Amino acid sequence: MSKNLENESSARSDAPATEEPKSQSENTKAPESSADVKAPANAKVNAMSQTDSMQTSSGDKDSDSDKEAGVLYVGVDLGTSRTSISASNGVRETVASVVGYPKDVVSRKLLKKEVLVGQEALERRLSLNMYRPLEHGVLKTAEDGSQDQNAKAAADLLKAAIGLARARKDELVYAVIGAPAQASIHSKNAILKAARECVDSVMLCSEPFAVAYGLDMLEDVLVIDIGAGTTDLCRMHGTMPEESDQITLTYAGDFLDKELYKALETSCTGASFTIGMIKEIKEKYAYVSGGSDPILVELPVEGKPVQFDITKEVLESCRKIIPPIVDSLGQLIASFDPEFQHRLRNRVLLAGGGSMIRGLDRAIEDHMKVKLGGGRVLRIEEPMYGGANGALKIAHDMPAEYWEQLR
């Protein structure tokens, strides 16, 4: 595990909506009787909320001795673009991995807050000094090697994310955090330090491992976790993956944003746009196979909105992610025990926000057929929460004495 913690891969989300995530963790299964329905856009849907309880109060109990009312497990997927949490009270939340601090006294008075996180920070970014504490799946460092403000931002992000779990004050909170990819020991310590301030006990684990663990697929499985900063590939063979079992690529969500940006610069003459706008477009329309209705977007040209057809640009940009992924799959399969290579090739899991690119599973399979003689790719049901759900499951399965020793 040390290798995993010290030199492993991760990343996180981005990308468009597609398939059908459903259940939460294994801990909160809903009754089985169900029917698939499609609701009209913007209609309010009453969804079953989290497990509630009939317990009454907890008061201001903070000391450990008072924390006898329960144990809340929290799985955290700390990503470059988004951070997701899954908790054993049924809460699942995602927050953009951005942190903002008021620029001056005026904005501080106006915002009435010292720290803003996620969407709230993005909406008020003009009054804030903004930080995206993670880059390519790891904590950003200053030129002199120190973590400076990014470390503080990461700590604030983590606190806010764990706060979303809405733990009761009288519960013990045990968290497992999917560690960012090739995070250094220093980065991991910064994450742990931040987490300890808001939980009773915390552990880090490899993100792709968490995804596989969450799905109970621990043997002969290849996990592709496409995030914003990195795409991590991890080979599982019943033991903790080692360095040689993992490959990290920078062909991920941010890469696609840049590619699409370049393509639109060429094709949408006169249009002005930002990388943020491109990201939104990508998240809404990205696809790589299976055809698409024309993708028409409005972009401003000299201040006037003009409609552009960007179907071809979206397809071509998004397809660029496939060859490097399949090449890396080939490397991991080729270096595996020959007896089990066939099995590994047919058990490829696609996770992370990037996996929601429409038709990506099929497109990777097609490419594998050409390059590797075939293979099967399975997109996990909840790409956005795959890592967090897995971390939650690890937290649940961790023996009590281990948690105690790390408190």
Place this chain on the structure above:
Amino acid sequence: MGNVGKLSQKLQEAVRKLSYKTTVDELKKKGIQRVNVVGLDRIVALIEAAVHRTLKQRIAGFEGIERRGEIATRTREEFLKLLNSKETLERARDEVIEEKEELQDEVLRLREELRSTQTQLSSQEAKIATEERMRHAEADQELQAEIDELMFKLGLAGNAKSEELVRHVLELTQVRLDAERERVAEARRKEYQSEVELLNRRLSKLNGTLQETEKQLMAVMRAKNIDDGIASIYKDVQGLDNADNHYETKKELMSSIFEANLRLQGKR
């Protein structure tokens, strides 16, 4: 309405309260395109069935159908009580939150009133003092002019003796005048003092109310935290299930993760 009907209704209300609203667009943003929908009636029926089945199992050994029926009825009643107590708690919490908001408004209003009263008091004091100074200066000047005019009319102006006389008259008059002014000022001060005392009493009352309200607000804020958060479904630390298909593998994996974290967190 019988207990069973009441139970269904209460269950429906409880389930409805536990649900939250979201939009299709919000679900899409989370990568969800289709949702599994379970009808409220179905959920309620499942819960009821589960309760019923558990009851049947648990009281299977009890003698007599009547006894079993009695236990089932009592259990339903207890369940209803629990649901009601939760509702009562929720209502109390809503009331507390409402009270907190009202108190916050009240504190703001009182602070404003206090500030305005203090300003009013100090500006009134300053105004009166200035007015008095001006009035006295004016009166002194008028008196000086009248005496000068009188001396001129009497033909006493211009020589040293008469100037000495004027100075004596002025001093004498000033002393009498000051005494008279002091008397008037004293009367006015008394009048003003009662006004000030009234304002001071009001100030101290406002201060007291403000402190009391702030205390209440703090208490309410603390009380509001009482049932913040959502309870976990677990009462105790769980750990691996012995019946898990991958028990041995997972046990080793958990151990590896733990060992690595032990090193990382410097506990070894």
